[in-house]
Amino acid sequence: MGIKFSEVKYSYTYSKKKKDNCYNLEDASLQIDNNDEFICVVGHTGSGKSTLIQHLNLLLKPTFGSIEIKDDDFEYRINGKGKKNNTTLMLKGKKQKLPILKPLRSKIGLVFQFPEYQLFEETVLKDIMFGPKNFSSQKKKEKREEEAKEKAINIANKMQIKDLLDLSPFELSGGQMRRVAIAGILASNPDVLVLDEPTVGLDPIGKKELLNFLKDLNEKDHKTIILVTHDMDVVAEYAKRVIVLNKGKITYDGSKDELFKNNDLLLNNNLDYPSIVLLLKKLKEKLNIKELDEYQYNIDDAFNEIKRWSK
Amino acid sequence: MNNKIVFGQYINTNSWIHRLDPRTKLVTLFLMMIGVFLISNLYVLLGCLVFFFVVVLTSKIPLIKFLQSFKTIVMLIVFTTLFQIIFNRNGNIIEVKGYLLSFDFTLTWINLAISIVILLIYFLLMRYIKKGKGIIFLIVFFVIMFLQYKLTFGPVIVSSYNIAVFDVGLKTSLLVLLRIVNLLTLSGLLTFTTKSTDLNNGIEGIFAPFKFMRKGISILAMMISIALRFIPTLINESTKILRAQASRGVDFEDGRLKDKIFQIVSLLVPMFVISYKKAEDLANAMEARGYIPGEERSRINVLKYKLGDLFTYVFLIIFLTVIIFFKIKGVI
Numbered sequence: 001m002g003i004k005f006s007e008v009k010y011s012y013t014y015s016k017k018k019k020d021n022c023y024n025l026e027d028a029s030l031q032i033d034n035n036d037e038f039i040c041v042v043g044h045t046g047s048g049k050s051t052l053i054q055h056l057n058l059l060l061k062p063t064f065g066s067i068e069i070k071d072d073d074f075e076y077r078i079n080g081k082g083k084k085n086n087t088t089l090m091l092k093g094k095k096q097k098l099p100i101l102k103p104l105r106s107k108i109g110l111v112f113q114f115p116e117y118q119l120f121e122e123t124v125l126k127d128i129m130f131g132p133k134n135f136s137s138q139k140k141k142e143k144r145e146e147e148a149k150e151k152a153i154n155i156a157n158k159m160q161i162k163d164l165l166d167l168s169p170f171e172l173s174g175g176q177m178r179r180v181a182i183a184g185i186l187a188s189n190p191d192v193l194v195l196d197e198p199t200v201g202l203d204p205i206g207k208k209e210l211l212n213f214l215k216d217l218n219e220k221d222h223k224t225i226i227l228v229t230h231d232m233d234v235v236a237e238y239a240k241r242v243i244v245l246n247k248g249k250i251t252y253d254g255s256k257d258e259l260f261k262n263n264d265l266l267l268n269n270n271l272d273y274p275s276i277v278l279l280l281k282k283l284k285e286k287l288n289i290k291e292l293d294e295y296q297y298n299i300d301d302a303f304n305e306i307k308r309w310s311k
Numbered sequence: 312m313n314n315k316i317v318f319g320q321y322i323n324t325n326s327w328i329h330r331l332d333p334r335t336k337l338v339t340l341f342l343m344m345i346g347v348f349l350i351s352n353l354y355v356l357l358g359c360l361v362f363f364f365v366v367v368l369t370s371k372i373p374l375i376k377f378l379q380s381f382k383t384i385v386m387l388i389v390f391t392t393l394f395q396i397i398f399n400r401n402g403n404i405i406e407v408k409g410y411l412l413s414f415d416f417t418l419t420w421i422n423l424a425i426s427i428v429i430l431l432i433y434f435l436l437m438r439y440i441k442k443g444k445g446i447i448f449l450i451v452f453f454v455i456m457f458l459q460y461k462l463t464f465g466p467v468i469v470s471s472y473n474i475a476v477f478d479v480g481l482k483t484s485l486l487v488l489l490r491i492v493n494l495l496t497l498s499g500l501l502t503f504t505t506k507s508t509d510l511n512n513g514i515e516g517i518f519a520p521f522k523f524m525r526k527g528i529s530i531l532a533m534m535i536s537i538a539l540r541f542i543p544t545l546i547n548e549s550t551k552i553l554r555a556q557a558s559r560g561v562d563f564e565d566g567r568l569k570d571k572i573f574q575i576v577s578l579l580v581p582m583f584v585i586s587y588k589k590a591e592d593l594a595n596a597m598e599a600r601g602y603i604p605g606e607e608r609s610r611i612n613v614l615k616y617k618l619g620d621l622f623t624y625v626f627l628i629i630f631l632t633v634i635i636f637f638k639i640k641g642v643i
Contacts, residue, residue: 059554098438102560110558117548118555120580130577134560170584184559 001071001107001191001224003032003056008065009080010051016082024051026248027065032192032226038218040235040256041228043245044270049228050113052245053194056226057110058101061085071191074103106135109190113197115181119169124161124180127169128152131188148187155187159213175206182210186217193217194226199234211238236260236274236297244269260295276302320380320502324371327619328504333513335620336505339627340497346634347493352643353482356489363496372503380499381492388491395484402479413475414460421465422458429454511536516614530604537593545586552581 010025025048032039041049054060055067062080069076075090076099089099112118121127132148156162161179164172169180182198195214199207215238218225229235235242235256242259244252246269252259259265260277273281280294280302292309296302323329328336350356367377405412433451437444505513515532553563561574602608637643 054554057558059557100562102562105558105560110555112551112555112558115555117581117585118552118559118577120577120584131559134562188560 001032001035002069003030003192004068004070005030005055006066006068008055008062008067010048010055010060011063014063014083021063023063024048024248025055028052028248028250030243030250030253032224035191035224036218036222037224037226038215038238038240039224039226039243040239040241041226041243041245042230042232042235042269042271044230047245048248049245050196051248053110053196053226053228056192056194057105057108058087059110061087069104069108071103071107074107076104102135106131106188107190108192108194109185109188111182111185111193111195111198113200115185115198116174116177118181118184119177122168123165124167124169124172125149125152125156125165127180128156128165128184128187131184135188151187151189152183155183159183159186175202178202178206179210190223192224192226194228196228197230198227199229199231214238232272232274233276236276244271246270256297257295280305320376320499321506322372322376322503326370326372326504328366328370328500330617330619331504331623332614332616332620333505333509334516334614335616335623336501337510337513337517339623340501342627342631344494344497346631347490347497349634349638350643351486353485353489355643356486356493360489360493360496363493363500367496367500370500370504377499377503380503381495384491384495388488391491392484392488395487396476396480397474399480399483400475400477402477405476405478405481411475413473415471415473416456416459417463417467417471418459418469419463419465419467422455422462423468425458425462426455507539508536511539512610512612512614527605529608533604541586541589544589545582548585549578549582552578552585 005028008025008028009023011021011023014021028048041052043049051060055062058067058076058078061067061078062085063082064080066080067076067078073092077086077088079086087099089096089103091103119127121130129145129148129152132151133144136144136147138144138147153162153165156165159179159182161176161183164176164180169177172180178198178201182195186193193214198210198214202210211234214225214227217223227234227238239256242252242254242256243250244259244265251269252265259271260273266272272278274297276296276299277294280292280296283289283306284292284294289309293305296305347356347359350359367374429451433447440447501510511532514535515529518528518532521528553561556574556577557563559577561577563571563574634643
């Protein structure tokens with residue numbers, strides 16, 4: 001899977017007549033190639049994070065600029081031309097007349113904020129089956145159901161929600177609902193999973209569980225995870241790559257280490273240090289310890305670093 | 312997420328109509344609508360329309376915005392007018408330059424076959440055409456009707472049915488058309504110049520004298536204002552749900568109609584859940600701030616009649632008297 005944005009601009013209220021259109025996303029260029037990236041998208045409210053990730057799924061199409069999304073089977077190319085845009089789709093090397101988006105959406109799963117609201121079926125099982133059923137290439141209805149059911153049960157086992165399958169989604173607690181909703185996206189087995197603040201409103205344990213599950217997905221199944229978050233602790237612990245957005249522009253794209261070591265960059269984008277780094281920084285300053293390396297991103301590392309110093 | 316949706320059309324230009332008391336506007340527009348329905352003379356109706364448009368111009372609301380609000384019911388207007396013209400067969404057939412506006416159509420197997428072929432081509436091509444579907448459909452429709460008018464040989468299915476334009480039919484259709492446009496202009500005048508909260512206060516104010524059922528009125532007014540307030544919120548939520556379901560493979564754009572109907576459930580159920588939840592939250596929030604249904608509440612903006620309102624009422628009385636007077640006389 002290869003995703004390439006070249007100078008993508010997007011405006012919700014674009015009009016040719018207006019001279020100064022307000023762009024919610026401006027000149028966004030980025031490339032996502034590797035199979036096991038864990039990208040965190042950060043930026044304060046209204047910086048264009050949601051706009052950016054909706055482009056990945058082509059729920060929004062660029063006003064200007066182009067997007068290329070390539071996989072083994074398909075190749076999408078979208079050129080924004082003001083209000084219109086050109087979408088071309090190559091399926092298995094053949095150019096398609098109608099650029100349908102289903103193949104793309106089955107490969108790039110998008111989990112919106114508060115995904116529990118998208119549940120609607122009678123049972124959890126049926127709801128998880130909904131996605132795979134829609135994306136299935138089987139012509140016969142029975143086969144489609146069968147295939148979807150298999151996938152749904154598989155993912156339910158993986159996410160440990162097997163005992164919920166026969167319940168109605170509306171009987172569940174908030175955390176369970178969110179797991180079910182995410183399972184509904186994962187069931188169609190996407191290569192790239194995009195999540196918009198999946199941990200908002202979850203209790204600390206639920207949050208940890210979910211994030212560790214995503215980490216497992218990333219490390220064991222080699223799925224690319226793109227995570228929109230406000231929480232710098234999450235960035236510190238999980239991200240391999242960080243994209244910072246500010247007022248619709250990508251102001252940083254690189255490793256977390258470099259980001260956290262660059263004080264100005266953090267300040268200019270209204271970001272903060274993760275709490276562990278903050279703590280070590282304070283320790284270093286107050287106790288005047290020069291040899292302590294404060295850039296540790298989880299508790300174990302921090303502990304080891306302090307241990308190393310104390311010896 | 313989507314900033315385009317503005318409900319209630321309110322545009323603040325601070326004109327004299329904006330400054331009128333909402334009660335005045337409501338009463339005036341309601342009675343004027345009744346007045347318009349009393350008129351059954353084309354020219355007088357046209358005169359009213361021109362007058363209302365002048366009023367719209369004085370309200371400084373951009374005329375284009377005003378006309379755009381008509382867009383949604385253009386189809387309704389066109390169909391009512393067309394049905395009146397076709398099915399109202401009273402009076403005489405209209406003659407244009409010695410040529411009667413009356414057409415005989417014959418449906419034969421031959422032109423039926425050609426029509427079906429044309430329709431098939433139309434539906435096949437429709438997949439690839441994005442713009443101007445309506446116009447192309449109209450053209451196809453006229454071609455098919457034209458075939459039935461000219462190509463009348465071959466085995467007959469339905470023999471010579473007639474469509475003619477009669478003078479009474481035309482007159483009634485124009486009457487209906489003018490009445491609808493008049494009503495739209497009047498209601499537009501209200502919604503463009505009055506905030507929904509003002510409208511709500513106005514309704515409450517008008518019904519205030521009915522003290523014996525006052526409780527019901529204030530609750531009703533609150534319900535209306537809440538309903539209006541929540542329309543944009545719910546539209547926002549529904550776009551979110553639509554997008555969420557689209558990423559689960561629901562295709563509301565290019566999918567087949569049959570699939571779409573089943574998939575609409577995936578939008579409706581979440582919307583119900585969201586509305587209930589929002590309603591519950593709102594009820595709690597209102598209670599927490601001391602709202603008791605039906606109890607008397609003080610308000611920040613107390614409605615007061617001003618000089619402009621007086622003039623409007625005077626004008627309304629004159630307008631209605633004139634109409635009723637001439638109606639009794641049988642002139643209009």
